[in-house]
């Protein structure tokens with residue numbers, strides 16, 4: 001079984017909101033100094049899902065990440081978790097692509113990789129959170145798409161998937177190959193072990209450019225973008241928090257209770 | 265692209281009724297259609313589609329497209345994508361709106377991939393640019409730390425999923441006129457690649473999170489599944505629902521269905537009590553609509569105090585029992 005996973009390197013989403021700064025001119029976020037970028041959370045869980053499938057059914061996991069050359073760091077992280085191969089897709093022409101452009105590049109890379117049984121993506125990226133690259137990619141590859149998976153199993157020739165819905169979940173059966181987007185409910189990702197880290201360090205991670213995957217210039221031309229960001233701002237919050245106090249903490253709790261009871 | 269006209273709402277039917285979010289979309293869609301000077305239509309799939317048509321018209325639709333095949337009574341991504349893309353190819357809407365629900369989040373991106381449109385997810389506001397007539401969508405990015413506005417210049421349809429309970433519901437006017445159009449094309453069964461084997465409802469004890477007037481949420485600061493009982497007890501006393509942050513769900517202290525936030529549920533109760541929650545924007549995004557946020561945290565620098573109206577700086581273990589006891593007393597008094 002061959003699983004291909006698309007992962008993205010993002011600004012660490014856990015930086016405190018006070019450190020979050022943007023440049024409204026360029027409509028970009030200014031990364032705070034000294035905070036290394038990380039793998040997007042849901043993508044990491046997709047890798048976990050694939051590793052669990054591999055633990056049970058054997059097979060191979062290939063990671064692709066479109067981004068800067070630094071994306072090799074997140075690819076290496078997934079290799080240490082148990083992925084077998086990783087490729088970084090980097091090219092000036094790939095910068096600032098919208099969801100369609102991104103899905104196009106990923107689809108071309110996947111076609112170059114060759115045969116596969118499963119493609120996994122995170123449900124959305126931790127930065128722009130567009131939540132559509134996986135589905136567009138699935139449509140471009142012409143394979144069935146299942147979103148918001150919280151469990152994936154292989155039963156014979158088919159995939160059995162649990163998908164999160166409003167009031168519970170559905171159990172779906174899909175053929176292979178399919179594309180599945182993974183949600184955090186799949187569970188915590190594994191911590192890389194010593195062996196994994198050592199193997200990952202030794203692996204060569206090739207970089208592919210537009211020419212290597214046969215991406216057409218017109219498809220990467222920003223003039224043909226489907227969507228465009230016209231503004232970026234940080235919402236101002238004017239909340240004044242009234243701190244409740246008391247001589248003792250128990251008294252403070254009582255004072256808070258008196259305030260809450262008036263609101264309900 | 266110039267031939268694309270009108271606003272199409274993807275309608276959802278829940279328990280045999282128009283979903284609240286659909287009524288909100290009809291309100292928003294009506295305004296956009298008026299600004300464009302074009303029609304508002306709605307797509308209703310499933311056996312109730314026909315009978316709810318008049319209601320959708322009362323809420324602002326000019327045209328109701330419906331396919332009452334019972335195949336649509338349970339959401340199936342393949343069938344819905346085919347039906348919706350078939351309609352879009354014929355009706356050529358300029359704008360298409362969805363609820364940011366489990367269905368909308370699945371269908372909209374897929375339809376977008378098939379039609380080659382321009383989609384913005386989880387929108388909080390929609391407007392028509394008066395000069396260009398483009399749809400301008402405002403959506404949270406970076407977990408809610410920032411907001412972006414997006415447009416699709418040439419790609420059609422311009423699509424958006426809209427966060428439920430964000431835009432006002434349409435007003436009902438039963439004297440409104442409109443037409444109901446049956447969709448003739450039948451679903452080609454060979455497109456149905458994914459089988460829905462079963463749907464399992466997760467029963468939550470007590471009040472449902474999305475409908476609750478009071479929500480008590482616990483964060484990682486609670487420390488253990490056992491201690492989380494204290495959060496539940498406070499919710500019980502207040503007749504409210506229990507919520508949680510993602511780390512709490514990850515640890516299995518609560519079922520995943522109780523996660524509040526960007527990738528969980530969006531709630532807007534009268535009172536939202538956050539205990540041991542740091543206030544990451546990805547969480548706050550899910551409760552910003554609350555009338556009053558109350559925060560209990562031992563760290564006075566925690567971001568939760570920047571969004572709360574009432575705060576108590578303390579180790580929750582030292583105040584929660586007293587708070588719960590006092591509220592119990594006040595409730596019964």
Ligand SMILES: Cc1cc2nc3c(=O)[nH]c(=O)nc-3n(C[C@H](O)[C@H](O)[C@H](O)COP(=O)(O)OP(=O)(O)OC[C@H]3O[C@@H](n4cnc5c(N)ncnc54)[C@H](O)[C@@H]3O)c2cc1C
Pocket residue numbers: 013014041125126127129407482483484485486508509510511512523524525526527528529539540541542543544545546547550560561562563566578579580581
């Ligand atoms: C794309 C994306 C989507 C996300 N979606 C969601 C989402 O939907 N929902 C969600 O919740 N998160 C979401 N997150 C995660 C989010 O960014 C935060 O990591 C998470 O909300 C933090 O949870 P927390 O406040 O429980 O934990 P922490 O940030 O660890 O905070 C714990 C808090 O408890 C306090 N504390 C500790 N001990 C005590 C004590 N004894 N008494 C009182 N206070 C104490 C601490 O001071 C601290 O402020 C998402 C992240 C990303 C990147």
